[in-house]
Amino acid sequence: MTHQTVIVGAGHGAGQVVASLKQKGYSGHITLIGDEPHLPYQRPPLSKKFLAGELPAERLLFKPPAFYEDVTVHLGQRVERIDRDAKTVTTGNGETIAWDTLVLATGSRVRKLSCDGVELDGIHYLRDIADVDAIRGDMPDGARVAIVGAGYIGLEVAAVARSLGHSVTVLEMADRVMSRVVSPDISAFFDRLHRDRGVDLRLMTGLVAFRGDGGRVTGIETNSGEIADADVVVVGIGIQPNDELAADAGLDVDDGILVDDHCRSSDPAVFAIGDCTRHPNGVYGTNLRLESVQNALEQAKTAADNIAGGDTSYSQVPWFWSDQYEFKLQIAGLSTGYDDVVLRGSPDEGSFSCVYLRDGRFIAIDCINAPKDFMQSKAVIAGTPRIAKETLADTNLSFKEIQATLD
Numbered sequence: 001m002t003h004q005t006v007i008v009g010a011g012h013g014a015g016q017v018v019a020s021l022k023q024k025g026y027s028g029h030i031t032l033i034g035d036e037p038h039l040p041y042q043r044p045p046l047s048k049k050f051l052a053g054e055l056p057a058e059r060l061l062f063k064p065p066a067f068y069e070d071v072t073v074h075l076g077q078r079v080e081r082i083d084r085d086a087k088t089v090t091t092g093n094g095e096t097i098a099w100d101t102l103v104l105a106t107g108s109r110v111r112k113l114s115c116d117g118v119e120l121d122g123i124h125y126l127r128d129i130a131d132v133d134a135i136r137g138d139m140p141d142g143a144r145v146a147i148v149g150a151g152y153i154g155l156e157v158a159a160v161a162r163s164l165g166h167s168v169t170v171l172e173m174a175d176r177v178m179s180r181v182v183s184p185d186i187s188a189f190f191d192r193l194h195r196d197r198g199v200d201l202r203l204m205t206g207l208v209a210f211r212g213d214g215g216r217v218t219g220i221e222t223n224s225g226e227i228a229d230a231d232v233v234v235v236g237i238g239i240q241p242n243d244e245l246a247a248d249a250g251l252d253v254d255d256g257i258l259v260d261d262h263c264r265s266s267d268p269a270v271f272a273i274g275d276c277t278r279h280p281n282g283v284y285g286t287n288l289r290l291e292s293v294q295n296a297l298e299q300a301k302t303a304a305d306n307i308a309g310g311d312t313s314y315s316q317v318p319w320f321w322s323d324q325y326e327f328k329l330q331i332a333g334l335s336t337g338y339d340d341v342v343l344r345g346s347p348d349e350g351s352f353s354c355v356y357l358r359d360g361r362f363i364a365i366d367c368i369n370a371p372k373d374f375m376q377s378k379a380v381i382a383g384t385p386r387i388a389k390e391t392l393a394d395t396n397l398s399f400k401e402i403q404a405t406l407d
């Protein structure tokens with residue numbers, strides 16, 4: 001009997017599982033089941049070039065349709081249930097599909113607001129192609145766009161909306177932008193950037209309710225008693241993992257499907273990858289739930305290799321990026337728990353990095369238009385070495401050169 005691998009979720013990670021299984025010469029059969037009507041596609045451009053109308057939908061695809069010719073693909077179908085004893089999944093239309101190996105690649109979904117007015121037309125979230133189509137269709141020229149949340153997604157949407165000539169208000173509860181992921185120096189840089197480009201950025205401002213007229217949103221009432229006028233609203237307040245299917249099947253789940261370094265869940269026949277997982281990270285010695293393309297792709301490669309008979313562990317320095325106007329923020333490592341920051345270069349020159357230290361060890365870096373720092377520092381961070389602050393601050397020394405002094 002041919003070995004059957006069934007992949008639930010047809011997103012970025014799932015596409016990579018298919019690609020890596022093929023590359024590894026997997027001799028079994030692959031079935032891909034996704035609830036969106038699309039083949040696996042890349043989400044990062046959704047809040048960047050695709051929202052800006054600079055990229056057609058076909059260019060989002062992870063691989064062209066022909067790539068999946070030898071794969072059984074079910075699109076627009078949701079897996080409702082996993083039976084681990086019978087080794088089957090059941091889809092929303094009642095079809096039961098058998099597997100020998102199951103891969104859960106169910107990703108994450110947006111957190112939603114609950115307050116008065118959430119049902120009004122004109123209030124959007126951004127996770128998939130359909131969301132962007134809806135936002136674009138709802139933004140007439142010169143629209144007043146209000147964005148809830150100054151995280152990556154909110155600020156990327158703000159940058160695109162300003163570039164398209166809309167007026168933009170951003171409401172953020174915290175006292176600085178992207179506070180969850182970057183240091184005050186980086187927040188200050190993007191704060192100034194957005195204000196310089198005309199964004200009405202309101203920090204320490206919470207949303208109380210949406211105001212509307214005739215069933216459509218007209219503004220946001222804030223906790224300071226002000227109204228932010230809006231023709232259209234985009235909410236970006238974070239995501240949560242799609243781990244309920246796994247939990248219902250009795251797999252171990254804790255804010256993400258728990259997997260080991262081989263991407264195996266608590267059932268060795270079931271792998272899980274990407275946004276929906278929580279995994280052990282060897283570099284930091286902690287369990288992480290990451291929301292990034294790198295994590296989805298690398299876990300996909302690891303799972304595929306192990307399904308195809310390999311013995312591969314996943315342990316990497318996490319990295320991430322965000323594009324806002326002509327600036328690229330690239331993050332390597334996790335700065336959580338840092339106790340010192342070294343500035344490398346000058347924010348005034350529009351190209352600099354913030355190096356994060358914990359107990360004197362180099363644990364992470366945020367780079368703004370400094371791709372060389374980003375590329376070269378990843379290998380250095382992997383060893384979390386102790387490096388003198390003067391050395392880290394010296395832009396005449398590349399990270400390759402700094403690394404050489406450590407070897």
Ligand code: FAD
Binds near residue numbers: 008128
């Ligand atoms: P996804 O790509 O989310 O795919 C999961 C798929 O499974 C979805 O299609 C979902 O609908 C489907 N699914 C869920 N449950 C079921 C079910 N029961 N049955 C069938 N199908 C199901 N990351 C970066 O690194 N850099 C960026 O700049 C960046 N920008 C982003 C911008 C936006 C607007 C968004 C939304 C995300 C961005 N990300 C970025 C995050 C990145 O896209 C995700 O980390 C990545 O897509 C995760 O891949 P995944 O395969 O785990 O999940």
